[in-house]
Amino acid sequence: MFNSSLKGLSAQLADRKISSVELTREFLKRVGELNPVLNAFVTVDPEASLDQARIADAMISSGRAGPLTGIPVAQKDIFCAKGWLTTCGSKMLSNFVSPYDAHVIERFNAAGAVNLGKTNMDEFAMGSSNETSFFGPVKNPWDIKAVPGGSSGGSAAAVAARMAPAATGTDTGGSIRQPAALCGISGIKPTYGLVSRYGMIAFASSLDQGGPMAKSAEDLAILLNAMAGFDKRDSTSLERQPEDYARDLEQPLAGLRIGIPKEYFAEGLSADVEKAVQAAISEYEKLGATIVEVSLPNTRLSIPVYYVLAPAEASSNLSRYDGVRYGYRSANYRDLTEMYENSRAEGFGAEVKRRIMVGTYVLSHGYYDAYYMQAQKLRRLIARDFAESFEKCDVIMGPTSPSTAFDLGEKGDDPVQMYLSDIYTIAVNLAGLPGMSIPVGFGDNGRPVGLQIIGNYFSEAKMLNVAHQYQKATDWHGRMPNI
Amino acid sequence: MQWEVVIGLEVHAQLSTESKIFSGASTAFGAAPNAQACAVDIALPGVLPVLNRGAVERAIKFGLAVGAKVARRSVFSRKNYFYPDLPKGYQISQFDLPVVLGGEIPILVDGVEKKVRLTRAHLEEDAGKSLHEDFHGMTGIDLNRAGTPLLEIVSEPDMSSPLEAVAYARELHSLVRYLDICDGNMQEGSFRCDANVSVRRPGGPLGTRREIKNLNSFRFLQQAIEYEIRWQIDTLESGGKIQQATVLFDSDRGETRAMRSKEEAHDYRYFPDPDLLPLEISEAWIEEVGKTLPELPQAKRIRYVSDFGLSAYDAGVLTSSKELAAYFEEVVSIYSDAKVCANWVMGEVNGWLNKAGIEIAKCPISSRALAGLLNRIGDGTISGKIAKEVFEAMWNGEGEADAIIEARGLKQISDSSALEKIVDEIISNNPSQVADYRAGRDKLFAFFVGQAMKATRGQANPAQLSEILKQKLAG
């Protein structure tokens, strides 16, 4: 049951082999067993989950069930859920019970899904290892000495350890794809604007995008059908005809043109990751795809550009955490300025404070043009690289991360080392393109390797088709860690 | 020694939308604390702004009315600073690319017309309110006002006296009310002025300016600028220097004083708000809004002079507010002698309103009722003098003009045989005065008028009476 696909679970629910309440209890039990080791969840509320399961069971018995009705889904703790503690991995919000639902949560509720609990994450989604969470790091289910990746590390670990059939994530610079790769699961970051950001706590607004994380591309398609959709409360939400992201899953891949950017296979890529990724590409050739070499010459620049733009937006987005209306307020202050400075110094962790300061600096007087403006211009060059490549190919493939999961504490307190590991994922966010990661094998240390698939704008159905055909031909996505 | 004064004004006009600029919360004034501060207004984690079409429409209207360029593309930026009444830690405003560029406002001071150029007008959100009443030595924050749409209207430093500044502010105030984009209620903070003031030697370089914040009446605006100019000149003449500063006006002391909060170098770190895309305004939308523009004060003034033959001064007074002009035009539509209408509206009506301290909208005498009274003067039923007595009675709620004239028996005597009879009696009772008059003492004519008025208790038709007297006295 724990390794069953969403379709499989849905069929069991429909056939009354199991009720949603029973299913939810089973998963809650597994969470209870594994979470002390993995720390993937920061909040579980069995009563709230079971209430939703009861509603789902009623929907099923009255014949109003959809593909997600009754299915437990773990929610990244960045999504506001009414009545749920919503912490964003921060001490600043460690006592914040959301009075409202994010659009994504509303969509899952409307679909009859069950909120299984809130998953751990890097503080305010700033991190690539889940080590910046106020609630302690998440462990990688494949090897508890290793990080699960970040920032959606709790969701990735939860799905990998089969504590949840599926989960949500958000991706600002790789935060869905990189932990999916490091935990051996599938995850997709849709085109910017497809999933509403309303109620998704902002890190860098022009880059943030929510998306599903699951065991397979087929499951992702079902989840994305629920998550994506226009929301008038988000000015950047795109008004488009709803589409069925599962519609093309079974299309054959003959004639598919796969672009391989040479910059993604250059210095810095571990040999074991390269080997697994190349093997996956060969598999695609067997499935009828042809390989085209493409170039993304500005890839290297995506790191500096991202580490200007994301902190700049974040420095402003996080100004609302000031100890006035909600969240943490320091007990030590003599005046207003001290109240602000101490609340924020004590409420934010080191990485968040660093990024706020970097962002403040690049926006401050006299530096704006040299940093922020320059980064925005380079952002256009980076987007152009992709536009030119997509004239020659249908999808772009490469590694998701330069290495398999590294050890907890391995990158120490050198933020730059950590930032460099985002090299392959960041450019996709800067361009606003959809990107996904699927498991394609293991590295020398037995930790998973992810293949990144980058599509053109709005080509999610195609990408899911590409991933699904691979998963039909291979079984990497079905492997479970021994935990 | 001579000093030249340079004044520029920044006016924050609250736009009269139902809902806030980026949220669906109500903008109504006077709600219980924080009852109108929704999730977006209090900046809960995860909330996002969505721009109110009504606010943009009002900005377009303003732009068209002042002859400015309405930007086809404008951008919302974040102005970052920490303040407890600013929930997000930034204000959404427009920086590089404002929605309205340029334009001008004509002002009239001492009979001289001058044009004050506008730099720009941009859309932004208002902040909440800090209440300093004592909460155990703390400040209370009410965010009902947070997110109310503002149009910040920035003038060029084109004004050179407090009177010009006040004339500009009044003209702008009248304009936004004509346009129905702002209720103009200064007590409630719907129309707030900041004044940038500096002084310099004629022809010399511009002096350092100080900005007087949050002036919420025309009187304070004038007093604050007058005080500030005196202070700057005194400072400079006694060898001091002016430091750039933001100052507040203490209306009790009639003084300006620098704000006590630390004047740390402001570094607002403006950047385009990533939650909002560029605002595009189509030509068609501008045209559509253009069709809804009412007749503006300046056009009205010109029409009052050319069509009604009023003086420029009278036209200025009558058009100073939309409501007064509407009242006047209603009176004229019934009683066509515009000059008489103007005299009554500016004289009696305005006089009584001022005495009572009420607005024209609350005038107890309707425009139709006033026209009814003027009709009775016009048709000779009563004299102008009697009309003032009737006006007072109408003001006091005794009814319409006709009813009062009837009840008080104020009808003018216009029956010529009755008047002739009275005149005959006066001539026979005053033989010596008659003789003197006929011998050339013309001044005695007034004596005969007085006698006749006395006999008729003031109700004789003055024109008719004078005619008959002239005839009879001529012998």
Next chain:
Amino acid sequence: MSISLSDVKRIASLSRIAVSDAEAEATRAQLSGIFSLIEEMQAVDTGGIAPMSHAQEIVLRLRSDTVTETDQHEAFQRGAPQVEAALYLVPKVIE
């Protein structure tokens, strides 16, 4: 690129984050490292390239001017640090 200690103090103050002298020194070193990484982009000639602030070339959608929100201050203030008479309380604001 190297960031000075006074830069750190200035941006910490602008960001309203208290930093002790010891923290400031550690932060200075880390920020200098980050800015060395960022510096790389300065060398690129971006003349004639328009800045890109959004991934999609779309324009702003507007909402109609209608009131859709109701009074929820009690729910919103349930977790507030300090509230009295429905007002959020903060240390005295000095103008």
